Amino acid sequence: MADAAALRSRNAAFWTGAAAGWIRHADRQDEIGRPLGAPAMDRLAARPAERILDVGCGCGGTTAELAAAVGETGAAVGVDITEAMVTAARQRFPTDRYPGIRFRAADIDTLDVVPGAPFDAAFSRMTLMLLADPVAGCTTIRRSLRPGGRLAATVFRDGSVNPWMFAPMLGAAPYLGSLPPLPVGDEPGPFSFADPARLARVLTVAGFTAVTITPCDVTMNAPDDADAVAEWLIEVGPAGAAYRAAPLTEQASARAGAVRLLDRFREPGAGYRLPAGLWLITAVAARTDKPSAVARPPAIHHRQPREDDNR
Template identity: 70%
Template sequence: MAQVAELRARNAAFWDRAAPGWIRHAERQDALGRPLGAAALDQLRAAPGERVLDVGCGCGGTTAELAAAVGPTGAAVGVDLSEPMVTQARQRFPGPRFLAGDIETMGAVPGAPFDAAYSRMTLMLLADPVAGLTTIKKSLRPGGRLAATVFRDGGAVPWLFAAVLGAAPHLGPMPPLPLGDEPGPFAFANPARLVRALTTAGFDDAAAEERDVTLDTPDEPDPVAEWLIEVGPAGAAYREADPDARAAARAGAVRLLERFRTAGTGYRLPTGLWLVTAVAGG
């Protein structure tokens, strides 16, 4: 496994290149990607007046949802590694507070302590999960709660491979695939590693429960394929390709995604998650 400093540099470079796709598809990601974090939102039960931290806020949709839950007497703060996405979040949602920075190296998030922390599909991407989780724990009051989601194993997210494998032959060089426990979609395929990281970071009652959800999309093959390509590992290579190569990449993804499509209805993309819960120790 690469050293943590190398992995952090790789993460920063990846998200610099990935940000334009996430910004372009922010509305679609908020609407169609909501099931990816719904179980954690339900578990968190953010209440009026609470202060809530959103780790990996992206373009701000999840933070805005948390801000609505805590109301004007509460506060929602979103943190993300990508400065361009944080800038976009501020433009889209002027109410919550958004911060650009690496959760692993902050020590504590400005505005701490928080009553609760939420994260949708971000913990699996940390170069040093224990460091990131330690920051989250330090940013919570004693007894503060954490609810998050991450992917399970690759077999539980078959559409991700379909989009990447369909597009890749038509594009230029792609980022290196994560190895072993390196940051990536399936870094926590083994839930014991996730629970161990939470416990090491100072959380109590750490748990990871299986959840199966479905992403439902309109019957729009080309836009759906482009969305999945652009928010995935092929996104930067796709945007740097010429128009003919991009069209071929979309066609390749459409072909491999066909098994998830019902003509006239849309796509149903099965997704296996871990629902992550824990409580900050005293």
């Protein structure tokens, strides 16, 4: 496994390269990708006047959702390592339409606290498993919360419950230049938190208590537009930068390759049904900086949450 500094610079370089694709598909990502964050958004239940942190906010869609929930008297602060995405987020969701919204470009792993702290709650969609140093990043999140502040986040489980994710990369790769290195061991990547025990350890060491980790199966519904769906999934995945650098003929072949492998997820005339297996994480910032003696042990669940779990 690469050392922390190498992972951090690899992470920053990857997201800088990926930014153009994420910006280009930001609306599609917000709409089709909404189920990936919805369980955590529901569980967080942001209230008017609260101050909420959105970690790895990308192009800002979830931060805007949080800003709408907390209203004019609250605050929603999106943090993302990728300057270009933060710029796009500011353009998409300006403060004259979203009064409490702010975006900051920063590496959550290396901040002491997020400017604007303390927050009442933190949200994160599909980012924690990508942090180069997840203990450091989650410690920043915990320090940025007021004691007792709550965290709700989603991450992917493993590849077997997210089969669609391999299709765009495997289909496109033969036509593209070199791709980023595949993660090994605990290196950041979509499935680095496949093991819930590791995830629980990271959150506990970072100073969270009342940790719950619950499987959640959702479906992303994409329109029946094979070329557009293939391009979106290639561009927001590991092959995105290589795809954009490729000549148009190679891009077309890459899309055709992805379309072929995505076909098993297509219902003709209805669209694509992309099943995603998530961990829904909830936790509370400990009231002391030395939580281990008082922390409640993490609860790793083996069934999906029910509607009445919130009551």
